[in-house]
Amino acid sequence: MTSPDRHEVRAGWSVPRPEIVPGPTPWPAALALGVAFIGWGLITSPIILGLGLLVAAVSLGGWIGDIRHES
Numbered sequence: 001m002t003s004p005d006r007h008e009v010r011a012g013w014s015v016p017r018p019e020i021v022p023g024p025t026p027w028p029a030a031l032a033l034g035v036a037f038i039g040w041g042l043i044t045s046p047i048i049l050g051l052g053l054l055v056a057a058v059s060l061g062g063w064i065g066d067i068r069h070e071s
Contacts, residue, residue, distance in 0.1 A: 022070060027063035034059055 009015055034056030041049025 022066075025063065025066050027059050027066060030059035031056055031063065 034052050034054075037048055037052025037055060039052075041047070041052050
């Protein structure tokens, strides 16, 4: 039996590197809200449609900005 801190590596395999998980961000939820407003605006009003487009564009830009500045 092996100890918990020691793992056996099969032939031809390598030990995986630690995966870095990005921090939480509000941009996916904001983009979902913008898409919901776009759908609602298509049914009801051009003002809500414009608001949805604005929210979606800002949140997409913020999300892309977060991705570009990750280390």
